[in-house]
Amino acid sequence: MADVTIDDVAKAAGVHRSTVSRALSRPEAVKVETRELVLRVAEELGYAMSPLAQALRSKASIFVPLVVPDLINPFYAELATTMTLAAGDRGYQLVLCITNRDSERAAAYLTAMQSLYAPFVIVAPSSRVEMDTLTQFGFGDRAVVIDRVDEHPTVPSVTVDNRRGVELAFDHLRSLGHRRIGYVSGISGIHTARERLDAYSELAGAESIVLDSGADADAGARGAAQLLAVTDRPTAIIAGNDMTAFGVISKLAAQGLRVPTDVSVIGFDGLVLSARNPVLTTIRQPIADMGNIAIDLAEKKAVDGSVDHVVLTPELLVGASTAGPPA
Amino acid sequence: MADVTIDDVAKAAGVHRSTVSRALSRPEAVKVETRELVLRVAEELGYAMSPLAQALRSKASIFVPLVVPDLINPFYAELATTMTLAAGDRGYQLVLCITNRDSERAAAYLTAMQSLYAPFVIVAPSSRVEMDTLTQFGFGDRAVVIDRVDEHPTVPSVTVDNRRGVELAFDHLRSLGHRRIGYVSGISGIHTARERLDAYSELAGAESIVLDSGADADAGARGAAQLLAVTDRPTAIIAGNDMTAFGVISKLAAQGLRVPTDVSVIGFDGLVLSARNPVLTTIRQPIADMGNIAIDLAEKKAVDGSVDHVVLTPELLVGASTAGPPA
DNA sequence: CTGAAAGCGCTTACAG
DNA sequence: CTGAAAGCGCTTACAG
Secondary structure, eight states: OOOOOOHHHHHHHTOHHHHHHHHHHOOOGGGGHHHHHHHHHHHHHTTTOOOHHHHHHOOOOOOEEEEESSSHHHHHHHHHHHHHHHHTTTOOEEEEEEETTTTHHHHHHHHHHHHTOSOOOOEETTSSSOOHHHHHOOOOOSSEEOOOOOOOOOSEEEEHHHHHHHHHHHHHHHTOOOOOOEEEOOSSOOOHHHHHHHHHHHHHHGGGGEOOOOOOHHHHHHHHHHHHHHHSSSSSEEESSSSHHHHHHHHHHHOOTTTTTTOEEEEOOOOTGTTTTOOEEEEEHHHHHHHHHHOOOOOOEEEEEOOOEEEOOOOEEESOOOOOOOO | OOOOOOOHHHHHHHHHHHHHHHHOOOOSSSSSHHHHHHHHHHHHTTTTOOOHHHHHTOOSSSEEEEEEESSSHHHHHHHHHHHHHHHHHHTOEEEEEEEOOOOHHHHHHHHHHHHHTTTEEEEEEEOOOOOHHEEEEETTTEOOOEEEEEEEEEEEEEEHHHHHHHHHHHHHHHHHHHOEEEEESSSOOOHHHHHHHHHHHHHGGGOOEEEOOOSTHHHHHHHHHHHHHHHSSSSSSEEESHHHHHHHHHHHHHHHHTTTTOOOEEEOOOOTGGGSSSSOOOEEEEEEHHHHHHHHHHHHHHHHHOOOOEEEOOOOOOOOSSSOOOO
């Protein structure tokens, strides 16, 4: 195991340290036999290169920060999981930066990442990292944003078509026979939340029933409580995300309303959790794809400077929380 | 911001680089005026020490790996969150290692952490990292284990008194008038799961009704389904953890049984999520404390070699998922 | 294609 | 108490 250095390999292979370095990092710059020899010796000795020394010298590391506001919201937990895997597959080491919605903490992380020579940074929505903060710490032109709406001219992004998602939810409920369809917003990225709400308002038009447009974790419960107060009560609810949907369902149950018998509820996110817990009908975002694409975008920009904005299409996942309206 | 080095500070302060280093890391080894001068200059220049260079030279870093099996289970997500904060407060940088229950991946992480000069490693339960793997990668005597039962002679641990937790659940249900109390195990650390099940079996004695003892995410649903098949049906269920409890509740609902009207359900973990979603009655583990204590134990052992095993006491959190048995 | 040298940003014995 | 030197494990122009 440990503490075998590049010089050990060099000595054992009878070549200079610099040759070992080349054989490992730029194989085409070395004679094929030499390379094979070096590789074999390195293998035998169980040589593992020091990422520390490498980063220090070359001023480039494999540490990729993922900035998220928290991990309590399972959306971020799932994003972090898939991104860890995606990063690992591509030779990066993901470093999770949990800001706790505190911009000072975010700044501290960015400083640290800067001194770790992170090649780029990936920012999840609602992480309270603004462009000027990014710029201030030298990541202004090396950032990729996930799930944010505005197409920044220098920051690539990967998002989901929220409008399309809400539309899918709407169509699903309509096709089941629902006419009065309410909306509850709840926790999520600011942009994301607004986009979904806007899409709902537009689709529902004059029949909009926004039960709660809050951004906190209790929005679901409030929305469900609100349902009882509304005259001509909605028979279905679209929730801004899965966690909110669970909150709605739970509160409805406490109020003696059954899902989907009395009220249908549809979520948004498509978390693994959602498929287990109550089997939620929801709009699935391709979270794993988002992670991979985010890294793609960062690498692509580093190579040719291109700033792409990828918009993914969500899909309807029919679970057990929706059905036709009560007779 | 970036790229101001120790030499820049030294020059600006009119001292040697080594003096700057001392002023920063061993303040008592430097004259007080010198130290103040250096500190002020460093501040003015916005100097941030390179953790890379420091680690490389001193063969000790601030990177602390937390090895978890996944982040999908909110218990780990919450543990990761609180540990990130705890580590940050103490000058460490937590590096999340998600094994996905794959021991090869765990090994890869340990190799990486070894070359990052991680001072110690914290292992969460069920992470499939066995002692010999730890030893193999040089962390054999620099590991702390969370939530594992066996008191290893060289590995400090912090766990929760699972037996006491189950007892609290039992007492709560008994005091509500329940006599037939079933148990569903579900996902969790192997040791933890067994300990809780054993505690249940012991407490229930001849009246044990183990509805499901599986370890996967579907145990809750199976357990609930099983409930109907049992003659003289239990009026209450203890779930091995919160996620399982949600699974139970969801499946019961699908079968037309109401919680807590028809059946009471109590969870185990006390996740933030549990207080929001259905407001679950549950046994709360002091997760934040566990994180802090884990770091304490690692540091303490490094200093004086002591191997402590801390056992924390859980507490009952009464929510809305338990009530008296149906008349 | 390969070797020798310099240097990334630090720390730490060793002198003084 | 402070400075000068060596070195942590690498990479990368620069010669040859």
